Amino acid sequence: MTAVTFEFFANVARLAGTSELAVETGAAATVGEAIAALGALRPDLAGAVDACACVSGDAIVRRRDPLPADRRIALLPPVAGG
């Protein structure tokens, strides 16, 4: 198994029905490839995920970046604080 665990927040967590989902990502080597695997498994989330920034730990990562060592990616939808 080469799974990546995605963390969801706000409207994306509501859409997903969960705050966390482990996805089998096969040979995915980048954040973007893992997100593509998530989109294939859950096409209902693809549109919302497309608007998300990706985070590993407390650092923003980009879709072109290699998968984080801990294979966890937080997906941050558009923000509305203040």
Place this chain on the structure above:
Amino acid sequence: MAFLSHQPLSIDVLLELDDHPECGGLALFVGTVRDEHLGRKVTGLTYTAHEAVAARLIGEIEERTREKFGVPYCRIQHRLGKLAIGDLAIICVVRAPHRAEAFEACRWAVDAVKHDVPVWKEEFYADGSSAFVEGCCIRDDFDDDPAHRHGHPHEDLKTA
């Protein structure tokens, strides 16, 4: 002092009135929960956050505000959790020698929080429904993907 609080916010402790004798100005912005949004009656809201990133970015916004406007003190706190109408959502305090940079810095800092910090607002309405308020997209790698055009005008704080 925490950048995020699950408990009600307190303004007084953030003012540092006994410090900064070189400052003749104090600008204070307090965001409170409003009972209306886009014509709908709001009864309350819940703020959630990616707390690690939100705390880091608020700290960076404070630091950048001090540098950008040459002010000695900027403090920002954002509330998380369930809030009622009138509750304090965000406090921003800037101390400065004069009022012009105090006002300007305070406004810039609050705008930066709204545009860049991963906090989300779910509003609850009088009819029993709820919705997440549409916000600012903080994804910054659309340019890598020719299918997207990145038109977001805000200054990028995410990698600061």
